[in-house]
Amino acid sequence: QLQLQESGPGLVKPSETLSLTCTVSGGSVSSSSYYWGWIRQPPGKGLEWVGSIYYSGSTYYNPSLKSRVTISVDTSKKQFSLRVTSVSASDSAVYHCARLSGNYFPESWGQGTLVTVSS
Amino acid sequence: QSALTQPRSVSGSPGQSVTISCTGTSSDVGGYNYVSWYQQHPGKTPKLMIYDVSNRPSGVPDRFSGSKSVNTASLTISGLQAEDESDYYCASYAGSYTLLFGGGTKLIVL
Numbered sequence: 001q002l003q004l005q006e007s008g009p010g011l012v013k014p015s016e017t018l019s020l021t022c023t024v025s026g027g028s029v030s031s032s033s034y035y036w037g038w039i040r041q042p043p044g045k046g047l048e049w050v051g052s053i054y055y056s057g058s059t060y061y062n063p064s065l066k067s068r069v070t071i072s073v074d075t076s077k078k079q080f081s082l083r084v085t086s087v088s089a090s091d092s093a094v095y096h097c098a099r100l101s102g103n104y105f106p107e108s109w110g111q112g113t114l115v116t117v118s119s
Numbered sequence: 120q121s122a123l124t125q126p127r128s129v130s131g132s133p134g135q136s137v138t139i140s141c142t143g144t145s146s147d148v149g150g151y152n153y154v155s156w157y158q159q160h161p162g163k164t165p166k167l168m169i170y171d172v173s174n175r176p177s178g179v180p181d182r183f184s185g186s187k188s189v190n191t192a193s194l195t196i197s198g199l200q201a202e203d204e205s206d207y208y209c210a211s212y213a214g215s216y217t218l219l220f221g222g223g224t225k226l227i228v229l
Binding site: 103104106112 | 120122151153155157164165167170171176208210212215216217218219220221222223
């Protein structure tokens with residue numbers, strides 16, 4: 001059964017870089033059938049797609065975040081990662097990693113990790 | 120890109136039917152048959168309920184159904200049960216490998 005687990009610091013200072021990793025078990029990030037992505041949810045608010053990556057390394061980002069976001073994949077470690085630069089309080093959120101079907105919809109989600117941006 | 124528009128809340132009594140709308144544009148909801156719906160209980164991970172407008176994943180009760188007309192998608196829950204009380208989010212493919220979510224709807228079972 002597919003499992004996705006996010007890991008990374010829960011507290012990041014303003015203007016610094018947020019870095020998270022998603023470890024995939026029970027499935028392969030090298031599969032040509034799926035995309036792998038990040039979705040965030042500020043406390044008490046709605047969901048926002050951050051971006052996605054294909055096993056080949058092709059990346060796709062939310063236009064509103066594109067200048068600050070990088071997603072990468074390490075197939076040997078069965079992981080994919082998220083970096084968000086120059087963070088501010090508005091980047092505070094629960095960050096979920098997810099497997100997406102054809103990048104059309106997230107079908108499996110990690111439990112999420114809360115990242116707070118504060119000095 | 121703007122978030123898809125959902126009502127803040129809807130309510131219904133047990134046994135009744137409720138419909139949650141999700142309004143977008145011809146560039147997202149209206150342009151593709153890739154609308155999905157998620158159920159999220161407080162503090163929990165979103166659960167896929169409907170994909171490709173009207174398809175149900177295995178294990179999702181047939182009380183949940185989806186449809187679309189022009190730029191508005193809908194999730195209908197029939198035979199409402201107490202356990203259906205939750206937040207519901209729609210999502211749509213928006214072209215160029217991008218996704219949009221709705222703002223979410225709180226379903227209240229009276």
